[in-house]
Amino acid sequence: MTSTENTLSALGARAAKAQKSLARAGSAVKDRALLKAAELLRNSVPAITAANALDIAAAREAGVREAMIDRLALDAGRIEGIARSMEEIAALPDPAGRVLTGNTHPNGMKIEKVTAPFGVIGVIYEARPNVTCDAAALCLKSGNAAILRGGKEAIRTNTALEETLRRALEESGLPADCVILVKDTSRRSSVDMMGLTDYLDLLIPRGGAGLIKSVVENAKVPVIETGTGNCHVYVAQSADIDTAVNIIYNAKTSRPSVCNACESLLINRAIAEDALPAIKAKLDEKNVVIAGDKETLAIIDGAVPATEEDWGTEYLDYKLSCKIVGDTDEAIEHINRYGTKHSECIVTKDYAEAERFLNEVDAAAVYVNASTRFTDGGVFGFGAEIGISTQKLHARGPVGLPELVTTKYVIRGEGQVRN
Amino acid sequence: MTSTENTLSALGARAAKAQKSLARAGSAVKDRALLKAAELLRNSVPAITAANALDIAAAREAGVREAMIDRLALDAGRIEGIARSMEEIAALPDPAGRVLTGNTHPNGMKIEKVTAPFGVIGVIYEARPNVTCDAAALCLKSGNAAILRGGKEAIRTNTALEETLRRALEESGLPADCVILVKDTSRRSSVDMMGLTDYLDLLIPRGGAGLIKSVVENAKVPVIETGTGNCHVYVAQSADIDTAVNIIYNAKTSRPSVCNACESLLINRAIAEDALPAIKAKLDEKNVVIAGDKETLAIIDGAVPATEEDWGTEYLDYKLSCKIVGDTDEAIEHINRYGTKHSECIVTKDYAEAERFLNEVDAAAVYVNASTRFTDGGVFGFGAEIGISTQKLHARGPVGLPELVTTKYVIRGEGQVRN
Secondary structure, three states: OOHHHHHHHHHHHHHHHHHHHHHHOOHHHHHHHHHHHHHHHHHOHHHHHHHHHHHHHHHHHOOOOHHHHHHHOOOHHHHHHHHHHHHHHHHOOOOOOOEEEEEEOOOOOEEEEEEEEOOEEEEEEOOOHHHHHHHHHHHHHOOOEEEEEOOHHHHHHHHHHHHHHHHHHHHOOOOHHHEEEOOOOOHHHHHHHHOOOOOOOEEEEEOOHHHHHHHHHHOOOOEOOEOOOOEEEEEOOOOOHHHHHHHHHHHHHOOOOOOOOEEEEEEEHHHHHHHHHHHHHHHHOOOOEEEEOHHHHHHOOOOEEOOHHHHOOOOOOOEEEEEEEOOHHHHHHHHHHHOOOOEEEEEOOOHHHHHHHHHHOOOOEEEEEEOHHHOOOOOOOOOOOOOEEOOOOOOOEEOOHHHHEEEEEEEEEEEEOOO | OOHHHHHHHHHHHHHHHHHHHHHHOOHHHHHHHHHHHHHHHHHOHHHHHHHHHHHHHHHHHOOOOHHHHHHHOOOHHHHHHHHHHHHHHHHOOOOOOOEEEEEEOOOOOEEEEEEEEOOEEEEEEOOOHHHHHHHHHHHHHOOOEEEEEOOHHHHHHHHHHHHHHHHHHHHOOOOHHHEEEOOOOOHHHHHHHHOOOOOOOEEEEEOOHHHHHHHHHHOOOOEOOEOOOOEEEEEOOOOOHHHHHHHHHHHHHOOOOOOOOEEEEEEEHHHHHHHHHHHHHHHHOOOOEEEEOHHHHHHOOOOEEOOHHHHOOOOOOOEEEEEEEOOHHHHHHHHHHHOOOOEEEEEOOOHHHHHHHHHHOOOOEEEEEEOHHHOOOOOOOOOOOOOEEOOOOOOOEEOOHHHHEEEEEEEEEEEEOOO
């Protein structure tokens, strides 16, 4: 056993013990703790921003790029946003303790299927301190203890946030150990978390493709994969070109760093010569680099040649791969082969083609004539999300509170035995 | 890549291709294939029983124990049972294509959450040929292709069954490759299946603790764990002794080889001297061996001393571990520590104690005053099951057709983009 395994087992045992009290606490107590956390976060702006300034200075010194520093940065405005998010989560319905189905067996037993917390949920994420609070709040609301392992660049900020959250728990009569930050931010601690089968009931990685791959390779605990989105927009033969231009421009450029941004464009050969120049002209407004196949390069100037690797790449940048396809079958096949099963879109006026695309594309969210950027817990009406699941087991698409509970069967009898 | 990896990849590609046709087929086509399979199974009794006789002869020669040979054996009666089960599955509602929720976004987009097949489901199981047909039928009904890897002792029988099932698919206009039996029954092929991430959307192991452990250690594909049941009955201080005796006798002896059988008895110290001799007397009718702690041995004669290992052992036999506990907290703690989160029971007359046990025991099915033997898809009204899940992700308890589909979000727009 390595020393992080020892440490993590100890943290796991503390979290598991704390969760028992949390599971017994009613919704009112949990909501009070969330509101208290919002209040203490607002009161702790100086301490949190001071810790954050140290993280940012260290990150700048280490040569971390500005996009990442922007994610790392917290100011009073962002802390206010986090506090409001806590209050919104408090206002959502409690996902635990719901009776989903129930019946009386012919022998008189009452059988109910009820929702129940998982127990201890681990979250591994990168240098985004807001995730510390969001994940803690969603776990707390759903009756789960949280073990949080954030990126090393945010450790001082996360430590300040953890301290605030734990104080809110204690002041609300709940054990502080309902929220535990893993202070060891070595690679080893995250691998060890993936094997913490004795204590972790669920692990949610939030981050880039490298983290997700590492989790799929190493995890022995149950996982909800989130985050990677190699999303396509397919412009079918019958597409309205203005609609196509607007959707691609929005899907690619409204926020290129997020997982629901479009990364790859497929265009039906029959419309390519009309559509592609119009799309290119619009994308030029944001200097989007197009990596195109040979036919693309023949139609527009300024594109770079795409390699096989481009079809599978999530750029998260002002870059887009582009391929001309012969028909919708080819488009669907390409998407099912190279996509990450996140969000996929067809632009078409053809009814049958739209329905076929919806049925046959294997992804969490499939769109007809709308931007892939809509795949989001807030947009879908869940109020809060811990990530976008690209797996098929348990949760697919935005993961909100309803996905953070499991179920159990509860059977009340009067001495019934089975024949 | 090993040769089984090669083989399995090839099988996976065939299954994935076949599944695309299956996903497009309507319920009527799938049901027709199931009814055809039932018909062909009935017509194939001589061929199947001949193959089965060879398996049984080989198993006897290899010294396989009779209990296992009983599970391996098929006769006309058992084949009729399998055929009827196919017909029952045909009559159940199609779990795919259901709209679970839906709403219209303020911007006019129609957002629906619909159920969809996983794709290709792998099942690894032991020498029970009925599982070949049950698993194939449940996968087919839910729109999933099935890759079946059964125990080596049943390979001739399974091959005959596969041939029949594939013929039924073809005669119904579906690709035969919707059901594929892995003919290589080496340990390696099952490990390679656990890593077949390119093709398997879900893996369901059905079997003993060794198989389940191997899957948890090795699987990179998503898994629904089934089957291990170290189930407890706790006799509380206020228990009615006759009720306790009946429940324990039923839970232990009505079918000791199954996962919902009771394996461990906990008795409150305050009632132990009254209850334990009565329980022992009833269990003596079936010569149940009791492995007891010191206090148990002091109360009854004929028990053997329990070791630490006994508390975690699923005997699947006429054997029961027994421990005296001080209170319900100790019982709950013991169950949560040693149980496999399958089925757990309290016998009590105390209302508050019953509710606390239901809330705090972490298991798929928790009972008050009823036998653990009821945890079963048929009993719970699901019509058919592929196993009892002891995990918390996606499916918990009996896994029926509703758990063999995933969901996807389908969004129909008119050019909407995100601000």
